[in-house]
Amino acid sequence: MKKHNFSAGPGILPREVIEQASVAVQNYNNTGLSILEISHRSKEFVAVMEQARQLALELTGLEGKGYRALFMHGGASLQFVMVAQNLLERKAAYINTGTWASKAIQEARFFGEVLEVASSKDQDFTYIPKEFEIPTGISYLHCTSNNTIYGTQFKKFPESSAPLVCDMSSDIFSRDIDYSQFDLIYAGAQKNMGPAGTTLVLVKESVLGKVSRAIPNYMNYRQHIEKESMFNTPSVFAVYCSMLTLEWIKARGGVSEIEKENSKKASLLYKAIDSNNLFVSNITNIEDRSMMNVTFRLQDDSHKEMFEKLVAQAGINGLNGHRSVGGYRASIYNALPFESVQLLVDTMQQLKNKV
Template structure:
């Protein structure tokens, strides 16, 4: 069976090699006579999988020993609450830069726990860029943390350079973690739902400075304390064992590709093919994101009207392209070219876009 050209915004494509290995090991993992899904989370066989995933993440992202890697359930949406619950003290302010729907949700949750301040926003321009005109100098006076969303799936924008923050910098990297090399030490906390670049849904990776764990207050529920997860190696309760197993396989695949540097090189090629099809279309396709804010992961564009857009999507579906419909906030189309989306899928899409333009101009 031919594989679909999967451009879903998430959950999205997984490497075929990973799926085939999981299929092979599904009923008999490591000669246990059991699936990973059947193993005790306290067993040596599962413990090896769990720790392998942590070690690979540390290796591939160059995470220093001064950070803890946690596996938490609830998706990035739970992190919107856990972050202020753990770190927004009553005499402090949480600062946010608003760049899309997910940062808006994070701000909404933070307001439930304390004082927040949005110091920059792209909302008035329908989030078509990453704001640059803001000052962080005043945040040192009372700032608990500065929160950013590094990539915006709906609008197709991405931070190219991160703020030099005088207060701890927190980042939701759910849709672009490991798409390019970063300096982890610029951040005090990074979190990411797995279902875009790391594996299937069900697990959230949290990378957190160990000294932050000392700030966790006593008066919040046990399962919502970062230090509890850290003290128990993310095994305080039964973790999503199969999702973590799949995470470990995806990380092994990234290592086999040559690491994050090689993944970034491929991602840039993938994005270039599609952006070139937009830029060379004489306005037939119009990108939503400003050029200096364009995302490697989510490429958003519109056509001249709803009728031609529907025709584009219908013909694309006939040719095996999946997930190209744009979000209602932007309309048009969106191609999500996450790490596991093959280069061939992106070249095929660019070719289809050229063919469709020529046939419908």
Template sequence: MTRAHNFNAGPAALPEEVLKQAGEEMLDFNGTGMSVMELSHRSKEYEEVHNEAKAGIKELLQVPDTHDVLFLQGGASLQFPMIPMNFLPDGEKANYILTGSWSEKALKEAKLIGETKIGASSAEHNHTYIPDIHSMDVDPTDTYVHITSNNTIFGTQWHTLPDWNPPLIADMSSDILSRPVPVDQFSLIYAGAQKNLGPSGVTIVIIEKEMMEKIPNSIPTFLRYDTHADKNSLYHTPPTFGIYMLNHVLNWIRNRGGAEGMQERNNEKASLLYDTIDHSGGFYKGHAEKDSRSNMNITFNLPSEELNKTFLEKAKEAGFVGLNGHRSVGGCRASLYNAVSLESCEALRTFMLDFHKNHG
């Protein structure tokens, strides 16, 4: 069997050796005679997996003792309303920095719950850049400031993460553990696992313990962060197989140098494709401004819609999957999450060079 060159935006590529290990353990996990999917979430065998995954997140992201790690469900989309429900009381204002579709969706949900403001936005230029940190309207009286660290659709990424006085909250769904992050600067980080950390179904939340002391008693039990913190994310049945896979991926990351190793690997992969775009004489045109380019999602167009279509058709025939751009940007998008191999990126670079030669 030939594995596809998987550039899907999410759910995305998983490490091949992790998939093989999961396959070997599918019918008998650790001598239980059962798949991990069949184990009780209260069993000792599953609890070891659960706690190891939690410890792995803490280790690899250097999470300080001031913060807790939660495994939730509902993806980033459930976090959009859950955050203001827990932390946006009447009479206070939450600040949203808009750099793409997901930050706009987060703001839309927050507006249903409380008062908000927009501290900065790149919408007027179709989100081709990350606004300058020093020009943003951030005030110490803001209840919290929300950012999206990487923008999958537009291919932009925050290369300098802010250290502000108001509590800082970040959606890191598409670049979590792709690089080191100063977790202590954030009151809450959340991320769906399905791009860099595992299959869909698990949402990682890293939350400052003091932050949870602010949660009002009026919030429904299941939608309170402290409910899940108090029960070690076992208040109800967690996505056990997703957490099991997450744990394997964390071990895979650890064995490749951790967050620093992933950053080096991802820089190398992204450089291959950005260099191809930059040296194409305008045949390939990137969507994002150079100083805001994402290492996770490389967005680009060809000179015409007809060439975009031909490129994508030929790429699919050659074994490349997931290169279609989002309708907001059009064209093409190559998502280079942690598990995407250097070999796949080299193959795509060769394909792009050959396509340019034949159609330029």
């Protein structure tokens, strides 16, 4: 039986994508070769890469606006380094809203001065900072759109005269926003776009080439643009599955329709948490609650054993919170069906009926 997968990452993929990918593993497009062994230089895979990059720009509304889409190795963690190496001349500003933002700040400090202009660390990253000053003379302002571990999310992004950079690893393609307000977006695929192994970068070409340092070829975005994401052998299978997932999003009506479904799922789950006196949300500021990663805990840990037994019996997977936070985390990414969220809500009510 297929489990209801609430894992934070690698996260759930659409069933259709898994079915298509499983066929391609056996025989891709009647080539007599598996997608796992096909040459990345073959016309078949070049077409996959071109389609994936084009769809990424199309679904974010960035086509024809001076942006390039790249599929790269190294996850968001490598992008913490590459962003600073390519863009940070003297100083940059960062908003610290959690573990991954903190790691991005740490890496950027190897390349210049980092100004932490706002932080929610004082309250264990349970809110999004809103009132802060953005200094002049910075190379860029960096934010993390969705806090995967703690469960917060930017609903409105800061306005800055400097280039705006965003880590969207856990909520890209999940909501209809103005993606053109960002000059560079990066996102690990393994939460909302595909399996682990590739990272999407959407970069406005006009922000590149402005630092005085020499950049090693592999770390240089302009090299990857020139080589069309083929500087070295790409993660063929991960890019292929990402292409399938982007096609799936488009077929469902695009990002705006996906957002409607995600909003329904999030509303259902948060309502259940707030109305069930056995549970409490980790995020009290309703406006800051993530639509992707819902974090909550039991009011009384004496119910833990019973609840987790009910969860297991329901076939629910990946509900445990991050090890640094504890409690529970329901990651309700694009591919998670509404029925899975309803099942979780019913299981929470089942606990209440038993206590």
